[in-house]
Amino acid sequence: MKVLGIDPGLRNMGWGVIEVDGPRLRHVANGVIRSVGADAERDLGARLSMLYRGLCAVIALHAPDAAAVEQTFVNKDASGTLKLGQARGIALLAPAEAGLPVGEYAPNAVKKTVVGVGHAGKEQVQHMVRVQLPGVSFDSPDAADALAIAICHARHLQGRSLRIVARSA
Template sequence: MRVLGIDPGLRRTGYGVIDVRGAHLAYVASGTIVVPADQPLAQRLKVILDNIREVVQATEPSVSALEKVFVNTNPSSTLLLGQARGAAMCALADSMLDVHEYTALQIKKSVVGNGHAAKEQVQKMVQHLLGLSGLPAADSADALACAICHAHFHPLARRLQATGLIATGGGRVRGGRLLD
């Protein structure tokens, strides 16, 4: 399975791609989409949409994972972040990828073991888990962590769903429609 993780942001959107074979994780690609702040909002969202489409075409993931957004103290910032996240989700859905969503707490707990880990801890664990020679940039590390979280969570969720103990969840989207 090849997983594309996305850490959405209106200024900087991180992406990270990993291959998962059983318990083995392998780094494929990562980077940051830097969105020009001097453009109108619609054009900034289009930058995110177009660049994620390019990443999907270049890396051919089989599934995607996206960080969920929570309400911050500033409702305006939360709304803008939600719009960036929506542009990312549209690019993924348009590419016919299942979209799985995880909270920052779930991602950090899955990668570091502590849901309140600092960004530096996430970066170091991503470097360690993927055997990277250097520390990944913060936005890339967060996106790679999101992909790793899905790699850890996905097998368990499939087993639980097969037993009927849990219903599908996580807001998966395929072909423009919400699956669960």
């Protein structure tokens, strides 16, 4: 099974794809979709369109079976929070339109799953992503976060499978 992790952002939307085979995880690809440019800087609609088209292209290229998106919390200002929420809407819409089930995880849940501590720093998260996906090279910090989100979703899916097997036994 392939899992797409998405770290929503209006300027940089990180993405990462992993393959899950039982307890084993393998890095497939990662990157960042940037919504910057002369026109995109001024027009929110154009920026959201760039993010949507970019994410749809990633989904078409890598054909994931599931997706996961990080939940966002309030930023420093209301306007920034609203814009981030719109980018998060794109992060939810693109995989949903492709027919993928989409999981959502709070940042602390991702950190706790990947690192073991809910308030881990970015460096700790990146280190543990490297441990769990040997040889991985990140396109950006946003891509590293997206891979952590994918790992979190994979681990939660594995946990659900184990509970279902245990109940039926």
